[in-house]
Amino acid sequence: MPTDFWPDRVKVLTKRLGIDCPIIQAPMAGGPSTPELVAAVSNSGALGSLGVGYLPPEQIESEIHKVKELTNKPFSINLFVPDRDVASQPSDKVLNRLREFSEELGIDAPRIPGPSKYNFEDQLAVILENNVPIFSFTFGIPDKVLIKDLFERGVLVIGTATCVEEGVLLEQAGCSAIIAQGSEAGGHRGTFGSTEGTPMIGGLALVPQLADKVKIPVIASGGIMDGRGIAASIALGASAVQMGTAFLSCEEAGVPRPWLDRLLSSKDVSTVLTKAFSGKYARGIKNRFIDGMLSFEEGVASYPIQNSLTRLIRNTAKEKENSDFMSLWAGQGSAMSRKYKARELINLLVSETYDVLKSMTSNL
Ligand SMILES: Cc1cc2nc3c(=O)[nH]c(=O)nc-3n(C[C@H](O)[C@H](O)[C@H](O)COP(=O)(O)O)c2cc1C
Structure with a gap:
C-alpha cells in the first residue's frame, strides 16, 4: 500500500x-x-x-x-x-427525581453548586x-x-x-x-x-x-x-x-469496565440524545438514569449547573460499577x-x- x-x-x-x-x-x-x-x-x-x-x-x-x-x-x-447566556436553575421536579436516585445510591442529595474557582x-x-x-x-x-x-x-x-x-x-x-x-x-x-x-x-x-x-x-x-x-x-x-x-x-x-461492556454490546439503536446529565444535549447509551429523567428534561438546569448536580450520582455509579447511573457517552456507530x-x-x-x-x- x-x-x-x-x-x-x-x-x-x-x-x-x-x-x-x-x-x-x-x-x-x-x-x-x-x-x-x-x-x-x-x-x-x-x-x-x-x-x-x-x-x-x-x-x-x-x-x-x-x-x-x-x-x-x-x-x-x-x-x-x-456560555454567555443567563444560567437557569433546576425545577423542583428535577431536584426531587435526583434526590430519589441519590437515595437509591446511598449518597447525599444534590446541592446547587457555588461558583467555580477558575x-x-x-x-x-x-x-x-x-x-x-x-x-x-x-x-x-x-x-x-x-x-x-x-x-x-x-x-x-x-x-x-x-x-x-x-x-x-x-x-x-x-x-x-x-x-x-x-x-x-x-x-x-x-x-x-x-x-x-x-x-x-x-x-x-x-x-x-x-x-x-x-x-x-x-x-x-x-x-x-x-x-x-x-x-x-x-x-x-x-x-x-x-x-x-x-x-x-x-x-x-x-x-471504566461497565461503560466498555455496554459499548461493546450496543446496537445501532442504543444511543439517544439527552440533557439530563449536564444541561446540554449529549449522545450516550440509554440507561436507567436517562429513561428516568425523560419526562423532566424541560426542567433541568443549564450547563454547567446540571452537570454539577449529577456529578456525585455519576461518580458513585462509577465507583460501584453501576452503568445504570453513569453517562455512557457514545455515538450512533457504537456497535461498530x-x-x-x-x-x-x-x-x-x-x-x-x-x-x-x-x-x-x-x-x-
Ligand atoms: C466520551 C466522549 C467525550 C467527548 N468529549 C469531548 C470534549 O471534551 N471536547 C470536544 O470537543 N468533544 C468531545 N466529544 C465529541 C467529539 O469531539 C466528537 O464530536 C465525537 O466523538 C464524534 O462522534 P463519534 O463519537 O461518533 O466519533 C466527546 C465524545 C465522546 C464520545
Whole structure:
C-alpha cells in the first residue's frame, strides 16, 4: 500500500498539523482521552487530543507534561468555551427525581453548586504557557483577541460547528479549521450560535454544506468508525476526520469496565440524545438514569449547573460499577466498536480507507 495516496486537499491539512494521516482522535474530557491514549495516537502518525474541559489549571498542566513525556509528536488540547447566556436553575421536579436516585445510591442529595474557582481564561493561560501546538474548542467561540493571540504564537486553532451558520462564525473569528459535528456524534453537542434552535444535522448533510461555504479545512465528525466512514467523509469534502467513539475501546483509553461492556454490546439503536446529565444535549447509551429523567428534561438546569448536580450520582455509579447511573457517552456507530491498541486501530483505519478508495476508482 502506498503511504502517499491521500487527495491533495487532505495533504494540505495533514502537513499543517504535522501528522501522517488525516485522523484526529477526539478530545474526550472526563477520563477517556488519557495522556497514554493521546501519545499513542500521535506516535502512530495521527493526531491525539487531550480533553481537559473539566480540569483545573494545575491538573491541565500536569496532563500536558505527561503527554510530552510520552511523545514529541504534535497533539492538541481541547477546552469548553463558557456560555454567555443567563444560567437557569433546576425545577423542583428535577431536584426531587435526583434526590430519589441519590437515595437509591446511598449518597447525599444534590446541592446547587457555588461558583467555580477558575475560569476559561485561567485554563487557556496554561495552554499558552506550555507551547501546545494545536488548540481546539467546543460550545462557543473564544474572544477574537484570544484567538489572535494563539494564532500569533503559532498555535493552530480549531473550532466546532453543528451547522453552517456556526461554521461561518468560526471562520470569521480566525480559526484555522472547523470540526463539522454531525448529530451522530457521541458526547456533547458543540452547538452555540444557531438562530434556529438546536441543530441536529447528520454528517452526510452537514459536511458538504459547510465545505461549500467556508474556505478553511473542514474536519468531519460523528459516526465515523472505519475506513468506509473516512473515505465517505473525504468524498463529502472533508480534509480529515475526528473520531471519538472508535477510540473508546482502545486499550489506552480511560473507559471504566461497565461503560466498555455496554459499548461493546450496543446496537445501532442504543444511543439517544439527552440533557439530563449536564444541561446540554449529549449522545450516550440509554440507561436507567436517562429513561428516568425523560419526562423532566424541560426542567433541568443549564450547563454547567446540571452537570454539577449529577456529578456525585455519576461518580458513585462509577465507583460501584453501576452503568445504570453513569453517562455512557457514545455515538450512533457504537456497535461498530473494535478492541485494539491505538496504533493497531490507526494502521487498520488507514489501510481500510486505502482499500475503499481504490475499490471505488478501479473501474473508472
Ligand atoms: C466520551 C466522549 C467525550 C467527548 N468529549 C469531548 C470534549 O471534551 N471536547 C470536544 O470537543 N468533544 C468531545 N466529544 C465529541 C467529539 O469531539 C466528537 O464530536 C465525537 O466523538 C464524534 O462522534 P463519534 O463519537 O461518533 O466519533 C466527546 C465524545 C465522546 C464520545
